[in-house]
Amino acid sequence: MSEFEPKIVAFFCNWCTYGAADLAGVSRLDYPPNFRVVRLPCTGRLNPKYILEAFKRGADGVWISGCHPGDCHYIAGNYHARRKFMLLHHMLEAVGLEPGRLHFSWISSAEANKFQEIAREVVEKVRACGPNVNFRKAELDLGLPEVA
Amino acid sequence: MATKKVVGAALVAGGGVAGMQAALDLANAGYYVYLVEKSLAIGGRMSQLDKTFPTNDCSMCIISPKLVEVGRHINIELLTLTDILAIDGAEGDFRVRVRKNPRYIDMSKCIACGECTKKCPVKVDNEYNELLDKRKAIYVQYAQAVPLKYGIDAEKCLMLTKGKCGSCQKVCPAKAVDYGQKAEEAVLNVGSVVLAPGFKPYNPKDFETYRYADDPNVMTALEFERLLGATGPTMGHVVRSGDHKEPQSIAFLQCVGSRDINRADNGYCSSVCCMYAIKEAIIAKEHAKYDLQVTVFYMDIRSFGKDFERYYEKAKAKGIRFVRSRIHTVQPLKDGGVRFHYVTDHGQSTTEDFDLAVLSHGLVITGETQDMSRKFGLETDKYNFAKTSSFSPVALSRPGIYACGVFTGPKDIPSSVMEASAAAAAASSKLSSARGTLTRTVNVPAPMDINGEPPRIGVFICHCGINIASVIDVPKVVEFAKTLPFVEFASNTMFACSQDNQEQMVKLIKDMRLNRIVVSACSPRTHEPLFMETLAAAGLNKYLFEMANIRNHDSWVHAGNPEEATRKAMDMTEMAVAKAALLTPLTENVIDVDPTALVIGGGVAGLNAALTLSQQGFKSVVVEKAEKLGGIANRILSTSKDEDVGKYLDELQAKVEADPNISVALKAEVGQVEGFVGNFETTLTNGETVKHGVTIIATGALESKPAEYLYGQNPKVLTHLELDERMKARDEAVDAARTFVFVQCVGSREPERMYCSKVCCTHTVHSAVHIKKKNPDARIFVLYRDMRTYAQKEDLYKEARDLGVIFVRYDLDSKPKVSESGEALNVEVHDPVSGRNLLINPDFLVLAAAIVSGRESELAMKYKVPLDEDGWFFEAHQKLRPVDFATDGMFMAGICHYPKPMDEVVAQAQAAAARAVTVLTQPKMTVGGIVAEINQAKCSGCGVCVAVCPFSAVKIDEAKGKAAVNEAMCKGCGTCASSCRSDAPILRGFTNDGLFAQIAAAL
Amino acid sequence: MTSLPDLNQKIQSAAKRLLAEGKAEVVIGCRQGTTPMTVAPIFCRTEDDCNQLIWSNFAKINLATYLPKYPGKVAIIAKGCDARSAVGQVVEKQIERENLYIVGVACGGLVDVEQIQAREPRPIRAAEEDWATIKLSGDGWSSSLPKEDVLRRNCKTCVSRTPEGVADELIGEPTEALPADDYADLKALAGQSLEEKMAYFKGLVKNCLRCYACRNACPLCYCPVCFVDETRPQWLGKSQDEMDTFTFHLLRAFHCSGRCTSCGGCEAACPMDIKLREFNRLLDEEVQKDWNYLPGLSWDQTPPLTTYRPDDEADFIK
Structure with a gap:
């Protein structure tokens, strides 16, 4: 395979986008297998550090998706998240992150088609950016997390 | 007297949103519930909706947690494909014969x-x-x-x-x-029955002039809803079903099969069509990638609910056109469109073409439901809706049988949910002696102590028949899993969810002393609870579990790429194992619940809530700031069904006074408030301290004092309630008056108060009919903007017109002018029909003054509950939790939530009580699990977590200067954890190190 | 315009009065440093201490940084940015309003020692200052510089030079606010290529030692455990990895967003002269544009990351 296959970390909220991905499965809507999903209760749980951590660890792209405004299972988690994302997104692109590496979407649990569409778009846009060289650590301090 | 048998179970018929809510409230109050549904699955009409007004919430998103809750409830027995054949016996001891179809x-x-x-x-x-x-x-x-x-x-x-x-x-x-399989009959023994059979959309095929039957460019609104739905036939793409072209223009035709006795025999208003049409219009415009033109043809726009008027205004601002005209004939065009001939509001005859016509059909009672009413001996009105009274809005004519949802009259989702809770309260009011006698509980062994043990992870990779295994190389994933850190055991299984695999899992956990379990199979959204139960049964803390969704997120969507799908399954399993290694047992604690309610407000809502709680055996304290009970209802003459409110209040008050479970504190208000769900402590201004498990806010609202139309300056200008008071007192001047003018929307639906006060149109037509019946010679003029006599109240509007009441419409920019010359009042209004100005000299000018909130911001602050911008108490969810606050243990009832008529007030009060019972009925409440806690060493006490928590679950412990989470109130969203700069909050189950380990394993 | 000696006199008497009246147990201010062109913080408890209090064009430390360390009644001699930071600390519950007394001092902007040294390369033995001029002298020479020419960058766009509105008392004549930062340079940079943006920002911090002097000088950095010191999980590697360093600066700025008063304390503290505020400015611009928010201007402000509006900007979300 000559084409570059990007690695993408996706953070989905349990109630909406994770559900949309489930429904995309039920409906057998195929999309590229390039991303790995971290399930969160709510996009409100997403610490901006996770986005930086994924890039630092070599992710070529990051995709965050949750409930539409007003649909949040926790009333306002996604509203608080949106403010953080806005700032972080602005900052990262201002310091030279390629537009196309970091994606945000609202996908309700009924929107399997939108899920498929955005999944494809995310993978293609990240692919077009090429490998992440600027936001990854040169050497990873690999090793297992400590277990208490 | 012989003790009558009382059965601690109830039957709920209908698995729509109303039936589900009734079933949940009954089951959570300690009764065993049979939920009977005639189709394959529950969900009802709401499952078909794309979005819900006025928030545009995704319908499926908000209903599906409820579906899952019903489906998994240990005390709800779901009987699908089941018909009810007969109901024998009496309240407390019914025998319901059902047929379960194969x-x-x-x-x-x-x-x-x-x-x-x-x-x-x-x-x-x-x-x-x-x-x-x-x-x-x-x-x-x-x-x-x-x-x-x-x-x-x-x-x-x-x-x-x-x-x-x-x-x-x-x-x-x-x-x-x-x-x-064969059909089987069964007899269910229950104490009461709740009927929630729902409705069917009116079928316009018999309206030949609408051409629905033969023109593909004419469709119903429910069809259009499915067209908008992401799961619909075109996946949300709006195209005409005939030629699959995108329509450039759409016309909605309102009142198809509603407010129509000429062709449909449905004199009532279906209550929801204006709003769903506006919603569909907004969503259609959002879906179209082009400038879609949408026009709504209507008679009156009835946006009377909470936040509805703003929604209507928003639609207008988005360019949706509203034309006041009833379209009678649709003429199909050759190139696939439709043509209307209509007369405008100004009397001009016009022709206009549209690409698509959507018929806003009304809601009708099905033939099956009509048969049921007859068979079970239930009285109905002439439209086949169940007969109820304003004061007991969910009780049917046969004792022990209750109803909710559209069966009692056309209504929207929140009203149905409210009635459902009310029906649950009513249906269990005679069963409380048998509470808890038929319910089941799960007994789980005490979990083993794994403290200090290194992780010993067991991994199960599911074939799901061929669903996973036909794409993913399962043995390869198993071999890979065995190489992962801390994995002691890995194996494949044909069906991870099967009974025998569950048993195997229990055995392995015990034999190999596995202390973490990972299952790579399907979605945790559907299956996590099942596996967690298995862990619990094996004596392992159920939170030591993680799933990898290698079916829905992998094999089903990457069928064409088995190699990558297998690699993804390995990564997903690795991610789950990495997180599992860091999981810790989560404890659930029990807290005591004080089985008392504090009811704030002694009006109709508060008193009904207290009485309903008393029927369930719970005590309440009613706080009323006035000198007497009854609230604003003291000033109302009668309901729209002509029931005497004064007499009702006397009875209500007598019942309350005689009730040993209710104590009343008059001339008292809430002082200090401490505590949370289960354990509130409120000190009243009279010095009394009340310990209570729940709080019901029922503080009512006020009739505004108009600042226009000479109100307060001329004694002949009255408000609705002032007129009622004078009629109650049999005022001679009112009796002798010959001419009345009613002005609607005085202070409502104006820019500074953008809501409809909901009750005034009905109040006016009811008063007009009342006056006309007493004095047929009286001349009555009603000056209105849109008449909003929704549901069966439309009959009153018609009756008023038949009695000769004259209705004159005015616009906001041409409001009536009122002046006085000496004693005489002069009312001048432009009549759009005749195009001329009318001059009236009424004996009384009655103003439909807006109902305004009491803006109880102090009370709201004390209990940490929100008010909306109009000052109404703001519910947890506008559709599905209409009486709950987001804060646990807090409920609301009556017009402090939004203006509403008597029957809806009583229903909401009963509903609030039903919701409160679900808390009060548990002597101990389980709290904890996936909730946040604060690492005290890292907390600076800055208060970010307090500010962002949507549930007021975090507060600063003033003594320590650190944050603290109340486990009883935390819902586990984690917003606090991601907002803290020093990572002091820890969301159990989704910790930073666990999620970091997942990120690392993903790459 | 009050002369500097007069101003200092007034500051000193105010401090003495506050101690005498018991309105403060300690008065935090600045005194002359031991070397030219430096000042040091002083925590006055006696009249003698108070006699050392000065206002100086070189007072580059943000005194609010010390406030959370004093639990009792504290007064602060505050220029505009100090006062705003103190207000922020009250809003963020680090200090209590009733324990805080703000002696506001009108500020005419501070000077940048680096710029002075660039213009006057000879060893400077002494510096005298007034509102408009810095007089320098060395071995056998003296010269003077107009202060305007060597103002610190953040002071050139200060919108709150006088802490009006929040000060409990005010000394000196109010100085007019300057035109706010227009972020023209950042806007211009936004139009450049990704490589140029990256080169600019990575270039800024290439000499960073991760000594955290910036953090220690910042009145916003009061967390008991800073994310850089976290171990479980370890947010940042301990080595001098370029990406770890870069991440530190991004997250530091993120944590300060909607809270930073542009006092310049971080840059002043940096031993490597890194223009740290560039990262903060990236976010300040957004915070002001989208939420119209300037921190520290009133006691009842709601910091932008503790709230939301349903109609917040959402164009970046699909």
């Missing part, structure tokens, strides 16, 4: 993989999509259906009709297909 699928075996549907050769019109596309003869109603089990359409299946085919049985990997 599904032809063994539900215990079906894994809902859908292989059967793929192979089934029979295509059938799909009811879920309003026949706009096809389903198979073996099918699920919709993808998120509960129970998620396939069923066979016996009328269409080739095997069942002709004895040939059988392909579903051949392909089913779980051997679940059983063509031999």
Whole structure:
């Protein structure tokens, strides 16, 4: 395979986008297998550090998706998240992150088609950016997390 | 007197949103519930909706947690495909005979993989999509259906009709297909029955002039809803069904089959069509990538609910055109469009073409429901809605049988949910002696102590028949899993969810002392609870579990790329193992619940809430700031059904006074408030301290004092309530008056108060009819903007017109002018019909003054509950939790939530009590699990977590200067954890190190 | 315009009065440093201490940084940015309003020693200052510089030079606010290529030692455990990895967003002269544009990351 296959970390909220991905499965809507999903209760749980951590660890792209405004299972988690994302997104692109590496979407649990569409778009846009060289650590301090 | 038998169980008929809510409230209050549904799955009409007004919430998103809750509830027995044949016996001890029709699928075996549907050769019109596309003869109603089990359409299946085919049985990997199933009858013994049969959309095919039957460019609103739906036939793409062209212009025709006794025999207003039409118009415009023109043809826009008026204004601002005209005839055009001839508001005759016409059909009671009413001896009105009174809005004519939802009259989702809770309260009011006698509890062994043990992870990789294994190399994933850190055991399994695998898992946990479990299979959204129960049964803390979704997120969507799918399954398993290694047992604690309610407000809502609680055996303290009980109802003459409010209040008050469970504190208000759900402590201004488990806010609202139309300056200008008071006092001047003018929307629906006060149109027509009946010579003029006599109240509007009341419409920019010359009042208004100005000299000018909130911001602050911008108390969810606050243990009832008529106030009060009972009935409450806690060493006490918490669950412990989470109030969203700069909050189950480990494993 | 000696006199008497009246147990201010062109913080408890209090064009430390360390009644001699930071600390519950007394001092902007040294390369033995001029002298020479020419960058766009509105008393004549930062340079940079943006920002911090002097000088950095010191999980590697360093600066700025008063304390503290505020400015621009928010201007402000509006900007979300 000559084409570059990007690695993408996706953070989905349990109630909406994770559900949309489930429904995309039920409906057998195929999309590229390039991303790995971290399930969160709510996009409100997403610490901006996770986005930086994924890039630092070599992710070529990051995709965050949750409930539409007003649909949040926790009333306002996604509203608080949106403010953080806005700032972080602005900052990262201002310091030279390629537009196309970091994606945000609202996908309700009924929107399997939108899920498929955005999944494809995310993978293609990240692919077009090429490998992440600027936001990854040169050497990873690999090793297992400590277990208490 | 012999003790009558009382059965601690109830039957709820109808699995729509109302039935589900009633079932949940009954089950959570300690009663065993049979939920009977005639179709394959619960969900009802709401499952068909794309969005819900006025928030544009995704309907499926908000209903599906409720579906799952019902489906998994240990005390709700779901009987699908079941008909009710007879109800014998009496309240407290009914015997309900039911017929369970065959599904032809063994539900215990079906894994809902859908292989059967793929192979089934029979295509059938799909009811879920309003026949706009096809389903198979073996099918699920919709993808998120509960129970998620396939069923066979016996009328269409080739095997069942002709004895040939059988392909579903051949392909089913779980051997679940059983063509031999037969219908079975059963008798259920229950104490009460709640009927929630719902409605069907009015079918406009008989309206020949609308051409619905033969023109594909005329469709119903429910069909259009499915067209908008992401799961609909075009996946949300709005196209005409005939030629699949995108319409450039759409016209909505309101009141099709409603407010029509000429052609439809439906004199009532269907209450929801204006709002759903506005919603569909907004969503259609959002979906269209082009400038879609939408026009709504209407008689009166009835946006009378909470936040509805703003929604209507928003639609206008978005360019949706509203034309006041009833379209009678649709003329199909050759090139596939429709033409209307209509008369405008200004009397001009016009012709206009549209690409698509959507008929906003009304809600009607089905023939089956009519049969049921007859068979079970239930009185109905002339439109087949169940007969109820304003003061007991969910009780039917036969004692022990209750109703909720559209069966009692057309209504929207929140009103149905409210009534459902009310019906649950009413249906259990006579059963409280048998509470808890038939309910089941789960007994789990005490979890083993794994403290100090290194992780010993067991990994199970599921084949899901061929659903996973046909794409993913399962043995390879198993071998890979064995190499992962801390993995002690890894194996594959045909069906991870099967009973025998559960037993195997329990045995392995015990034998190998596994202390973390990972299952790579399907979605944790559907299956995590099942596996968690298995862990608990094995004596392992149920939170030591993690799932990898290698079916829905992998094999089902990467079927064309088995190699990458296998690699992804390995990564996903690694991610789950990495997180699992860091999981710790989560404790659930029990807290005591004080079985008392504090009811704030002694009006109709508060008193009904207290009485309903008393029927369930719970004490309450009613706080009323005035000198007497009754609230604003003291000033009301009668209800729209002509029931005497004064007499009712006397009875209500007598009941309350005689009730040993209720104590009343008059001339008292809330002082200091401490505590949280289960354990509130409120000190009243009279010095009394009340310990209570729940709080019901029922503080009412006020009639505004108009600042226009000479109110307060001329004694002949009255408000509605002032007129009522004078009529109650049999005021001679009112009795002798010959001319009345009523002005509607005085202070409502204006820019500074953008809401409809909901009750005034009905109040006016009711008063007008009342006056006319007493004095047929009286001349009555009603000056209105839109008449909003919704539901069966439309009959009153018609009666008023028949009695000669004159209705004159005015616009906001041409309001009536009122002046006085000496004693005489002069009212001048422009009549759009005649195009001339009318001059009236009334004896009384009655103003429909806006109902305004008391803006109880102090009270709101004390209990940490929100007010909306108009000052109404703001519920947890506008659709599905209309009486709950987001803060646990807090409920609301009556017009402090929003203006509403008497029957809805009583229903909401009963509903608030029902919701409160679900808390009060538990002597101990379990709290904890996936909730946040604060690492004290890292907390600076800055208060970010307090500010962002949507549930007021975090507060600063002033003594320590650090944050603290109240486990009883935390819902586990984690917003605090991500907002803290020093990571002091820890969301259990989703910790930073666990999620970091997942990120690392993903890459 | 009050002369500097007069101003200092007034500051000193105010401090003495506050101690005498018991309105403060300690008065935090600045005194002359031991080397030219430096000042040091002083925590006055006696009249003698108070006699050392000065206002100086070189007072580059943000005194609010010390406030959370004093639990009792504290007064602060505050220029505009100090006062705003103190207000922020009250809003963020680090200090209590009733324990805080703000002696506001009108500020005419501070000077940048680096710029002075660039213009006057000879060793400077002494510096005298007034509102408009810095007089320098060395071995056998003296010269003077107009203060305007060597103002610190953040002071050139200060919108709150006088802490009006929040000060409990005010000394000196109010100085007019300057035109706010227009972020023209950042806007111009936004139009450049990704490589140029990356080169600019990575270039800024290439000499960073991760000594955290910036953090220690910042009145916003009061967390008991800073994310850089976290171990479980370890947010940042301990080595001098370029990406770890870069991440530190991004997250530091993120944590300060909607809270930073542009006092310049971080840059003043940096031993490597890194223009740290560039990262903060990236976010300040957004915070002001989208939420119209300037921190520290009133006691009842709601910091932008503790709230939301349903109609917040959402164009970046699909």
